[in-house]
Amino acid sequence: MGCVTTIYEVAERAGVSPATVSRVFNGSPVSAEKTRHVRKAAADLNFVPNRTARTLRRKNSEMIALILPDIENPYFTSMARGVEDVAQAAGYSLVLCNTDDDPGKESQYLDIAASEHMAGVVLAPVARHADEQLLELPGRPLISVDRTTGLPVDAVMMDNFAAGKDAVTALYQGGYRRIACITGPDDVETAVERARGWKSVVDRRQMFADPGAFTRFSTFRVDGGRTAMASLLESPSPPDAVVAANNVMSIGALQVLAEAGMRPPHFGVATIGDLPFTTISPKSVTVVHLPARHMGVTAAQLLIERIQGDPQPVRTVVLRHETRPAAYPHPAGA
Amino acid sequence: MGCVTTIYEVAERAGVSPATVSRVFNGSPVSAEKTRHVRKAAADLNFVPNRTARTLRRKNSEMIALILPDIENPYFTSMARGVEDVAQAAGYSLVLCNTDDDPGKESQYLDIAASEHMAGVVLAPVARHADEQLLELPGRPLISVDRTTGLPVDAVMMDNFAAGKDAVTALYQGGYRRIACITGPDDVETAVERARGWKSVVDRRQMFADPGAFTRFSTFRVDGGRTAMASLLESPSPPDAVVAANNVMSIGALQVLAEAGMRPPHFGVATIGDLPFTTISPKSVTVVHLPARHMGVTAAQLLIERIQGDPQPVRTVVLRHETRPAAYPHPAGA
DNA sequence: CTTGTTTATGAAATCGATTTCGTGAATACT
DNA sequence: AGTATTCACGAAATCGATTTCATAAACAAG
Structure with missing residues (x-):
């Protein structure tokens, strides 16, 4: 009708x-x-x-696109909620697009955002850009979140290097001495940076002769965490603790540990990103809490300012994480 | 450019x-x-x-809308993935909208879908429709998933009543005899039906003099599960097991149980909907697996058939769940 | 009382792609 | 060979809202 x-x-x-x-x-x-x-x-x-007619004439719709690599990851859905709340309040409706970390899908969605005349885009860029020019294409405001683009666009980030450092440091202070690292694909910036943070501390403390032997690059999925953790446990002289570089990898790692009969704090675990829907004792794991929702909120605010013509030079906002060390220190020996 | x-x-x-x-x-x-x-x-x-111009002329865009009550719930994101995969393959792009179970937002998104000339809509309807006519409004195909609309539209459902029955039955067969039920809001169909399924078995087995005293309606959130579980544990003669009517309520219940020092199988737990990202022993909890992804796939397939002019009468597809009883039966006594 | 300025409003152009309609050319059929 | 049919393709209408432009009325200023 x-x-x-x-x-x-x-x-x-x-x-x-x-x-x-x-x-x-x-x-x-x-x-x-x-x-x-x-x-x-x-x-x-x-x-x-008829919004289509209006948009055609105005060359501008009231939708904003949020392009994410994995909407099944609670980290990103939490971010999405942040974006949505701000967007809604400002009278924009949000459309959510899932790239699956596929540059092809990402560029397709960017094309759509442009050719649908969407008011703006919040983008968590995939690992490698198929085509750097894509980011020029929209011709309308674009904010990157979580990962950088290497291009001069507004960005809302966190300090992944510091998060990696903090995670391993908390474990060290809990008494663990052989702290491995499992992280995401080596072409994903957050994965690499968090691992670098880990390595910087491990190197300084001279924890391992060969830190590389205690690093695992895998997918940022539960399975990735499982695979990486299993591989670590099989190594000749296994670690006594692990830093997992994202929330769902941590889940995978904890699953494998549980199956091997090693629960924290017997085996130390630090997770970068909150454990989603967890039922384990909240203090048994070191959690580096990431401000996912807040990143979404901030990105949306920046975007809306840009849409309304904010002429500021390109900004990068870095939000602070918060380290919550496990309460129970490493049991002697282990 | x-x-x-x-x-x-x-x-x-x-x-x-x-x-x-x-x-x-x-x-x-x-x-x-x-x-x-x-x-x-x-x-x-x-x-x-320019897609806007094309859409204006064609009165038809290549986007389909998926309108969900809670994108932070993995049950729905899993459904979303199902829809997305099919939509993508058929050349449609998916836009995801979150209603927060708010009829106002739902009708807003339906309006947008219509006035953006989207090709079709997959809708998980909110509890109560602000305005039944809304469903007429799109004038284009609409498939409801997960919940019914009471209107003659295609639907992809599951048998919530049976799921409730199966959950409590599995616990009974595991040896539990005082099986309570925590469920969602009493105006959400899935919540009510699952509780009815539970009650039907509880009544037949004459488990309680007053089943109502062992039912808790709460929100379909982690907090809802916590509140409900805590309330049950405080009752004068507490249950020895519980059926939780959705995935995240189960998480809340398990959290409260863990805090009270009662883990399954000491206290029996059945969850309707898979535990998301769980680290607990996979066999300690009875899981009624729901075909979330498959519901999404099916809904998308029906929708695309409709878009392409399928003239079939209105269909309701009911997908089967699968009950996976906990492996460890109720320890004697408890 | 005249000239200058707002102000409300309708006619018509506009946004950019699609599609109908018509024309001339090419091909098929008797 | 002559008529019928198909075919490629340009001109122009179309989708529905917005916006420019022009106009007439209302109002202010001199």
Whole structure:
């Protein structure tokens, strides 16, 4: 129904021109009487303006796109909620797109955002850009979150290097001395940076002769965590603790540890990113809490400022994580 | 860039009419030579067709909307993946909208879907419809998933009543005799049906004099599960097992149980919906596995058939769940 | 009282791609 | 050979809202 009534029919019924109907709906000055007639007619006909036509004319829609690598990861859905809340409040509706870390899908969605004239884009970029120019393509504001683009666009980030350092440091202070690292694909910036943070501390403490032997690159999935953890446990002289570079890898690692009969704090675990939907004792694992939701909020705010014409130079906002060390230190020996 | 080149500029550069350019991009017959010229010109100018204009003219876009009550719930994101995979394969892009179980947001997104001329909608309807007519509004195919609408639209469902029965039955067979039920809001269909399934078994077995005293309605969130479980544990004669009516409520219940020092199988737990990202022993809890992803796949398939003009009468597809009883029966006594 | 300025409003252009319609050329059929 | 049919393709209408432009009325200033 709503999609068949046009401004012309409303105009005719109200005895005015289509232009006047448009004006009523856009706040341009129209006499009180005609306004009344138009509103009445619109209500009678159950008129809903055709957004496609409006967008075509205005070259600008009220949608913003949020392009994420993995909507099944609670880290990103939490971010999405942050973006959504701000967007909604500002009168924009959010459309969520999942790239699966596939540059092809990412560029497809960027194309769509542009050719649908979306007001702006919040993008968590995939590992490698198929085509750097893509980021120019939208021609409208774009904010990157979580990962950098290498291009001069606004960004909302966290300090992945520091997060890696903090995670391993907390374990060290808990008494662990052989702290391995499992992280994501070696072409994903967050994975690499967190591992670098880990390595910097491990090197300084001279924890291993060959730190590389205690690093595992895998996928940022539960399975990735499982594989990496299993591989570590099989090594000739296994570690006594592990830093997992993301929330769901930690889950995988904890699963494998549980299956091997090694629960924290017997085996130390630090997770970068909160454990989603966890039932384990909250203090048995060191958690580097990441401000996912807040990153979303901030990104959305920056984006909306840009949409409204904020002329500031390109900004990068770095949000702080918070380290919550496990309460139970490493049991002697282990 | 891409969004400023028009079909007219391409036409001029290729020495043909705009109509011919359009034909080239839509597979209408055009001579080989002109086709070549057009493609060359389009490539040179980095031409991307303006989807807004196309949609306006065609009254039909290549986007499908998926409207969900809670994208932070892995049950729904899993469903979303199912929808997305099918949609992508069929050349549609998916936009995901989160209603937060708010009828206002739901109707807003339905309006948008209609006025953006989206090709179709997959909707997990909120508890109570603000306005039943809304479902007429799109004027384009709509499939409901997970919950019914009470309206004659295609639906992909599961048997919630049976799921409730199966959960409690598995616990009974595991040796538990006082099996309580925690479920979602009493205006959410899935919550009510699952609780009814539970009650039917509890009644038949004459488990409680007053089953109502062992039922808790709460939110379909982790907190809801916590509250409900805590309340049950405080009751004068507590249960020895519980059926939790959704995945995240189960998490809340398990958290409270763990804090009270009661882990399964000491206290029996059955969850309707897989435990997301769990680290607990996989066999300690009875899981009624729900085909979330498959529901998404099926819904998307039905939708695409409808979009392509499938004239079948309204269908309801009910997908089967699978009960996976805990391996360890109830320890004697408890 | 005239000239200058707002102000409300309708007619018409516009956004960019699609599609109908019509024409001339090419091919098929009797 | 002559008529019928198909075919490629350009001109122009179309989708529906917005916006520019022009106009007439209302109002202010001199």
